[in-house]
Amino acid sequence: MRFKKKVNFFNRSLLKEWLTFLSPISVVVTCISIAISIPDEYKLWTLMLILFFFALIYFILWVRANLLDERKLTINNSTVTIKVGDVFEESGLKVIAFNEYFDTQVDNKIISEATLNGIYLKNMIQDVKVLDQQIEQDEHLNSDGIKVGYNETRSRGKKAKYRLGTIFQHGEYLLTAFSKFDNKNRAYLQMNDYINFLLNFWNEVDIVYNGRSIVIPLLGSGLTRFKKYEMITDQELLELLIWSFKISKIKFTYPSTVSIIIHESKKDKINFYKIKEQTNGL
Known part of the structure; x- marks a missing residue:
């Protein structure tokens, strides 16, 4: 070790x-x-x-x-586990971050095959066209305030744009609109976008989880660009995720839990002891 x-x-x-x-x-x-x-x-x-x-x-x-590579916290009377692992190997509803268009084109331009998003689409989806159709016809995604625009100028990918934090449930996976895309198909977020995403995300989770456990990757880690916040760390992203769960007031009653999964490649960037220090009062 x-x-x-x-x-x-x-x-x-x-x-x-x-x-x-x-x-x-x-x-x-x-x-x-x-x-x-x-x-x-x-x-x-x-x-x-x-x-x-x-x-x-x-x-x-x-x-x-x-x-340390695992911590268990009690927040809002809910058990929150932060640990190193593989999202796909966990049991429960697994969160997969998509962009605001719910793009499904894995071509290393719009979606990289090395990302969690790309791995999910390549390994877990048999027919992407069927998934596209389900997303397009989903009642929730077509409700007021969820579909927030239509980008006719996009030459690649989809054009319908959804509110950040919106969730589309596909079997045991929760696909969520996480990042914005610029005109060069690069994922980015402003910090206020990230905060709004988290608040909307937990509200949507509260609607769909129905007593089941939720498995979340470290959202924001990787390729996403935080404009004006170039130095934001994985530790800070994790702390924001935990903070947002606290203020959401969602309660996962036993046996349902929340698990935040840190990829093996990121574990050296996470101070698990500090997490416990900062959340003792939660």
Whole structure:
């Protein structure tokens, strides 16, 4: 297992966890020292052994904090799990991010075959034309406020444009309009678009999930361009996703849960210990 330092050695929360862990041990050591008289010539060695033991515990806690690849949180009385994995191998309704046109053309121009979107269309859909027809005729997608425009100037891909956050359910997959496209078919978002997407997305999830678990990839990680926010990190995207779930007030009652799946290639960019630090009060 490759070790990557994510948590500072003198992290305040880690120190607090260490002190909490030591409290009962210190009580036991104190009781033993009262009951057993240690000869003077061994007192220094005993003290050094105890200090070494305490330092070893801290070191183990620090290593564990850096190696974490899963966290379980309780938010709005719902269980939210953040973990490394493969979206397609999880059970539940799996979210797949599409662009605002629900394009299905995997040609490495509109949709890259290396993206989750491209993998889904190539491996999980037998007939793309049938999917296109279902999207075009879907009652929800054709309702007021969902279809927000028609782009006649597009030379490639579809022309009907949908509100960000809109969900089309296709079997056990929730296809969601996530990113905008510029005139060169490049995905992008403004930060306010991303926030609006999250709020609309959770509202739509609340309508369709019907007591089932939801599996979500790290939305926004990868090729999507955040205009004016070139340096936004995967950690920040994850924290925004968790924050948006909190304020949505959706409650997933047991046994349904929310899982946020981090791809193996992204795990070194996620500080799982920090997630717990920042959400202790949720």
